[in-house]
Amino acid sequence: MTNSSEHPDWSTSGFATRAIHAGQDPDASTGAVVPPIYQVSTYKQDGVGGLRGGYEYSRSANPTRTALEDALAAVELGSRAFAFSSGLAAEDTLLRAVLRPGGHLVIPDDAYGGTYRLVSKVLGAWGVDFTPVNTSDPAAVAAAIRPGQTAAVWVETPSNPLLGVSDIPALADVAHTAGALLIVDNTFATPALQRPLTLGADVVVHSTTKYIGGHSDVVGGAVVTAVGAVLPGGATGPTGSQTLADAVGFLQNAAGAIAGPFDAWLTLRGLKTLGLRMERHSQNAGEIALFLEAHPRVESVLYPGLPSHPQHALAARQMSAFGGMISFRTGSLESALDVVSRTKVFTLAESLGGVESLIEHPAKMTHASVVGSALEVPDDLVRVSVGIEDVADLLADLEQALGR
Numbered sequence: 507m508t509n510s511s512e513h514p515d516w517s518t519s520g521f522a523t524r525a526i527h528a529g530q531d532p533d534a535s536t537g538a539v540v541p542p543i544y545q546v547s548t549y550k551q552d553g554v555g556g557l558r559g560g561y562e563y564s565r566s567a568n569p570t571r572t573a574l575e576d577a578l579a580a581v582e583l584g585s586r587a588f589a590f591s592s593g594l595a596a597e598d599t600l601l602r603a604v605l606r607p608g609g610h611l612v613i614p615d616d617a618y619g620g621t622y623r624l625v626s627k628v629l630g631a632w633g634v635d636f637t638p639v640n641t642s643d644p645a646a647v648a649a650a651i652r653p654g655q656t657a658a659v660w661v662e663t664p665s666n667p668l669l670g671v672s673d674i675p676a677l678a679d680v681a682h683t684a685g686a687l688l689i690v691d692n693t694f695a696t697p698a699l700q701r702p703l704t705l706g707a708d709v710v711v712h713s714t715t716k717y718i719g720g721h722s723d724v725v726g727g728a729v730v731t732a733v734g735a736v737l738p739g740g741a742t743g744p745t746g747s748q749t750l751a752d753a754v755g756f757l758q759n760a761a762g763a764i765a766g767p768f769d770a771w772l773t774l775r776g777l778k779t780l781g782l783r784m785e786r787h788s789q790n791a792g793e794i795a796l797f798l799e800a801h802p803r804v805e806s807v808l809y810p811g812l813p814s815h816p817q818h819a820l821a822a823r824q825m826s827a828f829g830g831m832i833s834f835r836t837g838s839l840e841s842a843l844d845v846v847s848r849t850k851v852f853t854l855a856e857s858l859g860g861v862e863s864l865i866e867h868p869a870k871m872t873h874a875s876v877v878g879s880a881l882e883v884p885d886d887l888v889r890v891s892v893g894i895e896d897v898a899d900l901l902a903d904l905e906q907a908l909g910r
């Protein structure tokens with residue numbers, strides 16, 4: 507587990523094998539089968555500059571974090587991965603590595619509320635401009651791009667909370683034609699179901715808080731760069747390199763929003779079962795989406811696995827299953843608030859992607875930060891994160907909460 511930027515070639519191994527083994531060789535000194543929690547800030551040097559395995563200080567690198575980063579690079583089939591203290595810390599570091607004052611970003615008009623807040627309220631104050639568009643429409647994205655100024659197109663697919671699906675290869679073409687990067691927030695699909703870097707994206711971001719961690723016990727984020735990805739517009743980064751990973755790695759250390767050793771260890775533990783969990787999340791969600799679509803108190807259901815979803819065919823092409831997130835509309839604010847207050851197995855809470863089922867009201871909870879903006883979500887919308895419990899219990903719970 508040395509701190510190196512070189513990875514073995516994992517591209518010929520299957521997803522589950524990569525998730526369980528990449529970056530996770532038995533510990534060199536003890537044979538420990540699982541990478542230990544290196545709860546340490548500094549490392550003895552064998553003479554000045556004589557680093558063992560490249561470790562010097564844990565903001566720069568820590569062996570537990572290295573294990574997670576190597577595993578994340580392998581599961582996304584990227585060149586390098588960087589683990590952060592939250593999804594938003596990952597986004598912030600990536601965007602500051604890519605953008606300069608006067609730069610421009612195209613973002614989804616249904617982006618995660620925190621992404622919108624970061625771009626509009628934080629980066630906006632540093633002179634970064636942005637245009638929200640419907641990223642399901644590549645022509646709208648092309649029209650929003652300002653050649654020479656747009657550094658990146660940001661896309662979330664499926665999106666939070668409206669479950670919109672966008673065409674990654676088409677958007678990669680649109681972005682690359684303009685010299686911009688395509689950034690994919692892959693939090694909802696996870697690399698178990700969708701690998702954007704193999705579809706043309708330059709970089710992936712994750713809130714590992716969600717499915718990758720998977721147990722609602724840790725907050726974290728990640729950036730994974732594509733092999734060969736460079737900074738937009740031929741720019742040179744602070745290390746004198748044009749490589750995107752070098753610029754992100756520099757800022758991870760220079761700004762320091764790293765994942766701590768215990769958080770990295772929990773996230774790596776979660777990653778090992780991601781493939782299995784996503785199968786069950788997807789299976790349960792598929793059954794629940796059909797149940798909701800047939801229910802008289804539900805007006806519409808947003809789930810990429812339903813043939814009624816406007817981008818169902820695209821989702822089927824781009825994803826190997828449809829994931830565990832469903833949103834539905836009840837027709838009124840009152841009925842939406844009523845449903846979310848009556849479930850007993852689904853817990854009323856923000857966040858998503860854990861083994862347990864959660865339910866929430868985006869307009870008043872997770873997406874309160876976009877009220878009044880172009881990204882405002884309907885107030886009769888309910889979002890569920892379908893867990894991996896027995897589906898009969900989940901169906902019975904929704905049945906009693908919806909009433910007749």
Ligand SMILES: *Cc1c(COP(=O)(O)O)cnc(C)c1O
Pocket residue numbers: 592593594595618620621662666691693694712713714715716725726727
């Ligand atoms: C939660 C979430 C984030 C932000 O991640 P944190 O870990 O909460 O900082 C970003 N994107 C999406 C799609 C999310 O669901």
